[in-house]
Amino acid sequence: MNQQQVIEYIKNNNIQKVKFAFADIDGILRGKVISQKKLLDGMQAGYGFCDVVFGWDSTDATYDNVQLTGWHSGYPDKLCFIDLSTFRTVSWQNDIPFFLADFSGPEGKELPACPRSLLKRIAKQSEDMGYHAEFAQEFEWFNFKEIPETLQAKGFANMQPLSQGMFGYSILRTSQNSEFYYDLFDLLTSFDIPIEGLHTETGPGVYEAAIMHDEVLKAADKAVLFKTAVKEIASKHGLTATFMAKWNADLPGCSGHIHQSLWSKDMARNLFFDAADPDKMSELHKQYLAGQLYCMPHLLPMYAPTINSYKRLVEGAWAPTTITWGIDNRTTALRVINTNEGYTRLETRIPGSDTNPYLAIAAALASGLYGIKNKLKLNIAATVGNGYQNKANGSLHANLFDAATAMQNSDIAKELFGEGFVQHFTQTRLWEHRQYAKSVSDWELKRYFEII
Numbered sequence: 001m002n003q004q005q006v007i008e009y010i011k012n013n014n015i016q017k018v019k020f021a022f023a024d025i026d027g028i029l030r031g032k033v034i035s036q037k038k039l040l041d042g043m044q045a046g047y048g049f050c051d052v053v054f055g056w057d058s059t060d061a062t063y064d065n066v067q068l069t070g071w072h073s074g075y076p077d078k079l080c081f082i083d084l085s086t087f088r089t090v091s092w093q094n095d096i097p098f099f100l101a102d103f104s105g106p107e108g109k110e111l112p113a114c115p116r117s118l119l120k121r122i123a124k125q126s127e128d129m130g131y132h133a134e135f136a137q138e139f140e141w142f143n144f145k146e147i148p149e150t151l152q153a154k155g156f157a158n159m160q161p162l163s164q165g166m167f168g169y170s171i172l173r174t175s176q177n178s179e180f181y182y183d184l185f186d187l188l189t190s191f192d193i194p195i196e197g198l199h200t201e202t203g204p205g206v207y208e209a210a211i212m213h214d215e216v217l218k219a220a221d222k223a224v225l226f227k228t229a230v231k232e233i234a235s236k237h238g239l240t241a242t243f244m245a246k247w248n249a250d251l252p253g254c255s256g257h258i259h260q261s262l263w264s265k266d267m268a269r270n271l272f273f274d275a276a277d278p279d280k281m282s283e284l285h286k287q288y289l290a291g292q293l294y295c296m297p298h299l300l301p302m303y304a305p306t307i308n309s310y311k312r313l314v315e316g317a318w319a320p321t322t323i324t325w326g327i328d329n330r331t332t333a334l335r336v337i338n339t340n341e342g343y344t345r346l347e348t349r350i351p352g353s354d355t356n357p358y359l360a361i362a363a364a365l366a367s368g369l370y371g372i373k374n375k376l377k378l379n380i381a382a383t384v385g386n387g388y389q390n391k392a393n394g395s396l397h398a399n400l401f402d403a404a405t406a407m408q409n410s411d412i413a414k415e416l417f418g419e420g421f422v423q424h425f426t427q428t429r430l431w432e433h434r435q436y437a438k439s440v441s442d443w444e445l446k447r448y449f450e451i452i
Contacts, residue, residue, distance in 0.1 A: 001086045010089075010097070011372075018097040019090070020047075020082050023115050023227075025428050026058045026305065028357025029228045031101070034105040046079035046105065054113040056422075057431065065427045068113055068420070070409045078103055080294035085206060086221055088192045092236055100221055112420030115218070115358035122416075123216050125181020129372070131262040131271065132344075133365055136196075136213035137223040140254040141230065142247055143180075143205045146240045147172055161205030162239060168202040180237045184209070187233055192264055193222045203251045213259065216365060223256075223357035242245045245304075245352030246311035253312030253319055254353035258364050259337075261345040262288065272345040279327060279382070280338040286378040287327055289346060290366065292334055292381055294392070296323055297348070298410040299398060300403040301429045302363035309438045310399050312352050315388040320349050323393040324383045333396070350396070359425075366416045400436075404429035 001009065009015070018039050021031025032054045038047070055069040056062045062070065069075055081129040102120070103111035109119035117301055126133045143162035144151075151159065162180075163173045174181045184207075185198050194212040201208045209230075211222050234241040246253040262271045262284065272285035281289075304310060312319045318330065325334035335347040346368075351360045370376075383390045397403035407413045408426035 001084055003084055006084050007406065009318065010039065012102075015097055020101050022053075022080060022101040022103070022443050023356060023358055024053050025113055025115065025356070025425060027115065027224060027227070027358065028058060029224065034094075038129065043082070043084070046081045047101075048076055049079035049080040051078040051111075054111065057428065057435070061435075063428060063431050065431055068111075068424050072408055075388060077440050079105055080239075090192045092187055092233060100225070109346075110174065112418060112451070113424045115356055115362070116217075118417060118421055119217060119220055119358045119362040119365075122362045122369070126216070126365060126369060127265075128267065129369065130373060132265050132267055133216040134213050134261050134263055135216045135219035135361055135365070136211050137351075137357055138210040138218065138255070138258045138259070139210065139223075139226065140201050140206060140208045140252075140256075141227075141241050141243045141353055142254065143234060144240045144242070145206060145238070147235070147238060149238070163200070165204060165207050166202050168200055170200045170289075173200050180239065181207075181233070183233055183237070184230065188226065188229055191225065191229055191403050193226050193229065201252070206252070206254070216260075216361060220236060220357045220361045223361070227353075234422050237401065243353040245306065245309045245354040246309075249311070253317055255312075255319065255349065256355045256357070256360065257355040258351055258361055259345050260346040260361075260364055260368070262350070262368075262401040270341050270344050272346070273338070273341040274311040275341070279336065280344060281336065284372060285336075285344075285346070287371045287376055288368035289334060289336070289371065290376035290378045290380075291368045291369065292346070292348065293323055293325060293375070293378075294376060295363075295367030295370055295412055295416070297394065297397065298335065298412040299363040299367060299416075300350070301400065301407050301426065302357060303348070304352065304361045304396075304400070304403065305356060305359070305429065305432075306354050307432060309352050309354055312405075313350070313396055313398075319352070320387060320396065322391055322395050323380075324387045325380065326383040326387060329383055329385075329387060331382050331385075332390075333387070336382075355363065362417070370412075370416060399433075400429055401433040404433065429441055 021029040102116035103114035274282040320333035324332040326332040
């Protein structure tokens with residue numbers, strides 16, 4: 001909807017309140033409900049929002065190591081702008097109108113910490129180069145017969161999964177929970193997050209959903225909204241959904257793979273496809289892939305942003321550990337899928353379901369465009385067989401501290417995303433590591449309490 005259409009819809013339907021939200025640095029939606037008058041008054045001028053939303057972590061603990069905001073600045077308001085084209089209604093909340101927002105102001109001004117603003121800038125670069133970037137993110141997540149109160153009471157231990165056993169692609173398990181299962185499919189689709197496929201994965205209570213592909217910014221919007229929408233729908237059924245990358249050491253992790261391709265602006269041609277090439281890959285596709293391989297160690301925290309992310313990136317766990325690519329190879333970091341022209345694409349397999357979709361997708365697109373701009377050659381051979389064993393081109397960083405430090409010192413990262421974003425983002429990741437480093441875990445208590 002454009003502005004006039006939104007105004008007419010709001011007034012003609014006597015809408016008295018709307019909801020809007022934006023993603024913080026962790027990809028968590030922050031927002032509020034506002035009145036009709038507030039919405040109409042701020043469409044051009046924006047809405048003041050305390051910038052502490054980019055000055056604290058996922059638990060609302062304020063950073064002590066960032067410059068963008070803090071006690072030193074007094075935590076002032078920054079102007080947030082609703083994107084009217086993101087209009088949809090929340091069918092499980094009485095069809096309240098909903099909008100996404102970001103901190104991209106007039107004349108191209110933006111807040112360096114705003115993830116959606118960052119992706120908008122990268123998407124514009126792709127458009128200016130003559131490409132239509134088509135993306136989709138898929139997610140795996142675990143569902144539990146728990147609510148926030150029981151989780152706290154149990155100390156997040158002995159949680160009851162939605163279903164029992166390791167039963168991937170199960171028709172039986174989804175039928176046993178059909179009310180929740182079909183609610184997910186139907187309500188997400190009504191929320192303009194059309195689902196291509198929904199099924200169980202290997203593990204107790206784990207589901208996987210593939211979202212229909214779309215233009216890159218719209219795809220990221222849908223991915224961000226998907227995670228919160230799933231949590232809200234699960235709550236409606238007395239359940240809790242978690243998108244942790246690895247909630248249990250003995251169970252598979254949860255992926256957030258990114259599928260991508262570049263098309264002509266009229267969507268008539270898939271620019272990644274070349275029928276004459278042995279691998280059906282165009283030179284553009286090879287340059288794009290080479291860019292991702294080259295930039296991968298510089299941008300890893302954008303794909304793996306939490307301490308927990310790296311518990312998933314281990315050998316033999318369906319997640320990559322090496323800087324590799326292959327044709328339809330699920331052991332490599334990058335998987336080329338080229339069954340036919342319409343579906344030829346690149347799958348970036350590093351991200352887990354804990355990613356901030358705006359940042360993970362921005363990293364994938366920016367690094368691919370870097371390869372095209374610099375005409376990088378795909379000098380790394382495709383991995384045939386076990387990608388975990390192919391360490392010739394290096395391995396991914398094994399923890400958040402090493403990954404964030406590498407990105408903070410990377411000229412490549414600063415070239416792609418700017419000094420302001422890189423410094424703020426990496427400082428938040430180093431803060432995350434500090435919080436982890438000073439904690440005392442159950443593992444330590446069990447191992448050392450009595451014996452040492």
